[in-house]
Amino acid sequence: MESVLGRYRNLIILVGVLFLQVLGLATQVKRGGNDAENTRLIRIWVVGTITPFERGLVWVQNGTGNLWHNYFYLRGVRAENRQLKAQIEHMRLEQVRLSEDAAQARRLQTLLAFKEQFISRTVAAQVIGSSGSDLSRIVYIDKGENTGLKRDMAVITADGIVGKVLLVYPSVSQVLLISDQSSGVGAILEKTRLQGVLRGTPSGEVVLERVMSDEQVPLGETVLTSGGDQIFPKGLPVGTVTRVGNGKDLFLNIKIKPAANLSKLEEVLVLVEKQERQATAEDNVRVRAADILAQRLPSVPDKPATDTKATQGTLDGSAKPAAANAGSKPTGAATTPQASKNPTGTGNVHNAPVAGQTGKATDLTPAVQKPTGASGGTTTGSKPAPTQPKPTSAPPKASKPPSIQPSSTQPAPPQSNPQPPADESSPN
Amino acid sequence: MPITYTSGEQVEVYRFSIPITIGVPLLALFVQAFVPLKFPRFAVFIDLPLLVTIFFAMARRNPISGLLTGAVIGLAQDMLGHNQIGIYGIAKTVVGYGASSLGVKLDVENAGARLLVTLGFYLVHSAVYFTVARGLVNMPQTWSWGHGLLAGLANAVLGVALYFVLDKFKQRT
Known part of the structure; x- marks a missing residue:
């Protein structure tokens, strides 16, 4: 018996070691398929031995690379900078378009009570x-x-x-x-x-x-x-x-x-x-497309002081209350010729129609994107503000320019910028 | 140089210092895990732990030592991955046993013999891995002779160079 064991000792040990490993494999397969969590404690020994060296090598590699790239190899940085600036300009324009789409999507999500993941x-x-x-x-x-x-x-x-x-x-x-x-x-x-x-x-x-x-x-x-x-x-x-x-x-x-x-x-x-x-529709009004565009027009004068009282009067009978989104509401000055150049209060005249043509203020906020309905008195917001007096049918006051007559609330003529037609805006 | 048949008494048996015995397999595992970050194809074709297993097994010419070396290196390689522990372990145990048994009977000191032995054991290793992974663990596997031969050849060439370096650490018993 001893001679047999001695003669086949190597083979017996081989079979024993293989058997142990097969047994271990079978246990893992039975426990939970491919679940590595079960063997975490065993793996940690090897991982803990190997990864510190890897981390050290990556650190040295990055340090050397950074030294080279940040201090020695600066060729082409200016050209790259110009290229990146151009890219930023391009992306800003793209952002204008996307923010409109996003705003619209959020409004729809709000209507459908969507749950958003952030x-x-x-x-x-x-x-x-x-x-x-x-x-x-x-x-x-x-x-x-x-x-x-x-x-x-x-x-x-x-x-x-x-x-x-x-x-x-x-x-x-x-x-x-x-x-x-x-x-x-x-x-x-x-x-x-x-x-x-x-x-x-x-x-x-x-x-x-x-x-x-x-x-x-x-x-x-x-x-x-x-x-x-x-x-x-x-x-x-x-x-x-x-x-x-x-x-x-x-x-x-x-x-x-x-x-x-x-x-x-x-x-x-x-x-x-x-x-x-x-999802809430309010989220989308913090940054407006008009604001983004306005940033690209530094020469545009700042927003002029608005006379809310006068504005209030001018709107009577012409428009319903605006949306509840306070941050995005245009000021009432939008209805004056002066203000029509600056309907959003951001110094933007890019898309504002000239007063007298349409009589509408251009506000690119999502809350006022709806196309106008029939004649005059179109509500531009999604909800009327409760504190806002109802529009009356009082005749326009003397200060009111003719451009804001109900009959003038036609859709704005097509513009080069692919934005929705300007709507009639109204203050809170 | 042809592979020559020698008796057990004629062949040299070597041993290695403890730092080399532990350090070389660890270095092989480290390189095997790190290099694919820079050269992704490295992991597809090269198996450094296998080459180290073959080298130690052939140099020691002791089947038990060879299979244990293979088992330890293979299990460590399994632990670095996310598959079940033991697939590489079994494959390298078989290779370690086979290489050390072959080392007892054949002169595998010359480059030509090493090239052929490494190529052969790479195929054996792939076959055992394929069998265990597919048969025992039910992992979807595909066998490709083309890839096997190409990778085997790449490992054999690298192995010959590696063995030449590792020969420096051999100590006569």
């Missing part, structure tokens, strides 16, 4: 390591429990989503990338509004599953998060459709190119806190 706090983190295996697509970031990170928090970059926090250690965290085959993200196609599940493949590609094969999905369409996974807030960019083919079981196989460069991650943001609240 990203209220993020933590910036540095990517310091990976799993080192193409079969486990994860990265390590240099923030952990000590910074308030928790499991299942979303990780994003400015370009798009990256993944979610899988395991949290005291000073580092493991992030599961969306390209991993065990990852799953609720996604929606931007234009067609088709919903699906974003998954990684063994080869590291990202595909959108669960879209029926009878749907038309155009190439290049943007994919956003749908919010259905309760991890990523709705509307974050995911990527673009690069290939559409037939998949299994009547579903399409849609290949997605991630918006974030998952293979070269350096800094990421972890969404530490999300807030959910009901």
Whole structure:
């Protein structure tokens, strides 16, 4: 017996070691599939040994890089600065358009009592390591429990989503990338509004599953998060459709190119806190499109002093009370020729019609965007202010310019700026 | 140089100092985890912990030592990922045992032999990993001969260079 054991000692030990590992694997599989949380205490030894070196190396690397880029290599900075300024100008114009759309969307959300999700706090983190295996697509970031990170928090970059926090250690965290085959993200196609599940493949590609094969999905369409996974807030960019083919079981196989460069991650943001609240239309009036435009016109004179009393008189009989959004209401001076150049009180004359043409003040706030209704007395706000006297049918006073006669409340002539037609405004 | 058949008494058995025994596998794990941040394809083709396992197993020429080295390095590699612990462990245990057993019987000191041995063990490692991941853990896996051979060749070439460096740390028993 002893000779047999001695002869096959190596083989017996091999079988024993393999058996122990198979047993360990079976235990993990039975406990909870792919749940790395169960083995966190075992993993922490290796992670705690390796990651400090990675963190140190990244620190040295960044320090060297910063020294070079900030002090020595400044070629092209001026040109880049000019380019960025031009880009800012372009983006401001884009912001004007988008703020209008956003305002409209918020009003609709308010009407429908939508719950909005807001990203209220993020933590910036540095990517310091990976799993080192193409079969486990994860990265390590240099923030952990000590910074308030928790499991299942979303990780994003400015370009798009990256993944979610899988395991949290005291000073580092493991992030599961969306390209991993065990990852799953609720996604929606931007234009067609088709919903699906974003998954990684063994080869590291990202595909959108669960879209029926009878749907038309155009190439290049943007994919956003749908919010259905309760991890990523709705509307974050995911990527673009690069290939559409037939998949299994009547579903399409849609290949997605991630918006974030998952293979070269350096800094990421972890969404530490999300807030959910009901949409309110008031939020959108703090920054108005007109204000944004006004910032681009420094030569425009400041808002002249308004005579509210006189203004009040001029409006009688011509307009109903304005919306309850105090911050966005135009002053009554808008009805005077002088004020019609500055209806918003921001020094903006960009879109103000000349008094006498339409008699309307141009206010780009969302609350006054509605097109005018029939003749005169159009309410521009969504709610009448309770303290506001009701418009009367009294004849216009002498100070009132003819331009604000009810008959003059025609839609403004088309303007070069793609903004809604000017409406008749009224003070509180 | 051809692979020659030698008796157990003819081959040299080496040992390594404790810092090298611990430090080299840790360094291999560190490099394997860090380099893909800069060169993403590195993790697709190169498996440094495997090369270190093969080197130590062949140099020590002790199957028990080889399989234990493979098991420890493989389990550590598993712990860095998020999949179940033990998949790399099993694969590298088999490789460690096989490399040390081969080292007892063959002269694997020359570059040509090392190239072929590393290529072969890379394929063995991939096959065991594939079998365990698919059969035991039910992970979706795809086998590609093209990728396997290409990655095996890349590892073999890198391995020959790496073994040359690590040879400096060998100590005769």
